[in-house]
Amino acid sequence: AQSVTQPDIHITVSEGASLELRCNYSYGATPYLFWYVQSPGQGLQLLLKYFSGDTLVQGIKGFEAEFKRSQSSFNLRKPSVHWSDAAEYFCAVGSPGANNLFFGTGTRLTVIP
Amino acid sequence: GAGVSQSPSNKVTEKGKDVELRCDPISGHTALYWYRQRLGQGLEFLIYFQGNSAPDKSGLPSDRFSAERTGESVSTLTIQRTQQEDSAVYLCASSLERGTGTQYFGPGTRLLVL
Numbered sequence: 282a283q284s285v286t287q288p289d290i291h292i293t294v295s296e297g298a299s300l301e302l303r304c305n306y307s308y309g310a311t312p313y314l315f316w317y318v319q320s321p322g323q324g325l326q327l328l329l330k331y332f333s334g335d336t337l338v339q340g341i342k343g344f345e346a347e348f349k350r351s352q353s354s355f356n357l358r359k360p361s362v363h364w365s366d367a368a369e370y371f372c373a374v375g376s377p378g379a380n381n382l383f384f385g386t387g388t389r390l391t392v393i394p
Numbered sequence: 395g396a397g398v399s400q401s402p403s404n405k406v407t408e409k410g411k412d413v414e415l416r417c418d419p420i421s422g423h424t425a426l427y428w429y430r431q432r433l434g435q436g437l438e439f440l441i442y443f444q445g446n447s448a449p450d451k452s453g454l455p456s457d458r459f460s461a462e463r464t465g466e467s468v469s470t471l472t473i474q475r476t477q478q479e480d481s482a483v484y485l486c487a488s489s490l491e492r493g494t495g496t497q498y499f500g501p502g503t504r505l506l507v508l
Contacts, residue, residue: 285436317499324398324485324499325437371436380450381427382497384436 283308285374287385294362295393302357302388304346304372313375314355315382316346320368328370331355342366367392398500400486406506407476415471415503419488425495426463427487428471430455431502437485443469476507 284307294300306312313332317325329340336348346357355372369389373382399418407413419426428440439453443463454460458476463469473480483502489495 287436315496322501324501325487326499327496330496373437380442380444381439381453382437383439384429386434386436 283312283374283376283379283383285372285383285385287370287372287388289388290386291389291391293391293393296364297361300357300359300362300366300390302370302372302390304355304357304385305353306355306372306374307353308374308376310376311350313377314346314348315373315375316340316344316355316357317371317373317384318342318368319371319387325371328357362390362392364392364394366390398486398488398498400484400500400503402503403501404504404506406508408508409478410475412472412474413476413505415473415484415505417469417471417486417488417500419466419469419486420498422466423488423490423498424466425489425491425497426469427489427497428461428469429485429487431483431485433482440471440484473505476505478507481505481507 286305315330316328319325328344331338331348369387371387372385375382401416424445426443429437441461442450458474461471483504485502487497487499489497
């Protein structure tokens with residue numbers, strides 16, 4: 282069965298500092314991986330996705346993520362966080378032919394001045 | 395349309411009442427999904443529609459939950475005899491393709507059952 286683990290419930294970083302949000306997945310084959318961001322009162326917005334090819338994927342808002350098969354991870358990174366990045370971040374996994382995505386429980390990011 | 399829309403944005407109801415939630419997907423998107431997000435939790439898949447195919451109802455938590463979609467248009471999620479544990483944000487998403495297609499989410503309906 283597919284599952285996604287986001288081990289960090291809440292992370293606080295200073296504005297301008299680097300960020301890494303962890304995501305581990307469980308799936309038998311190569312998964313399709315996604316990162317979504319949810320700002321307060323907003324719907325989920327896709328940051329980036331990995332289907333195949335280059336394991337380092339670039340997304341919107343300066344985010345990137347790296348697929349590491351050996352570690353079953355797809356961690357999200359940003360070199361310099363902005364106050365507007367404060368939000369809830371969800372990692373999700375899908376697979377070819379699947380009807381839905383499996384989401385992690387989310388990581389809430391707080392950015393302090 | 396510009397994006398996925400959902401209505402109402404908020405709904406407060408009494409235990410035992412029925413509620414109906416609406417989702418307008420992006421025009422041309424054949425796939426439509428409903429998810430439930432309880433406070434502090436990730437998204438929980440409920441149901442999936444693809445064109446005129448039979449829906450995937452495998453995520454519906456009980457027979458009090460049902461959903462309909464006519465063709466590739468609006469979908470309604472109905473919860474009968476609501477319980478307090480149904481309180482959550484109900485999110486709708488649509489995509490051009492099933493499974494791997496990027497899902498575009500609506501803002502959700504926040505349901506509170508008193």
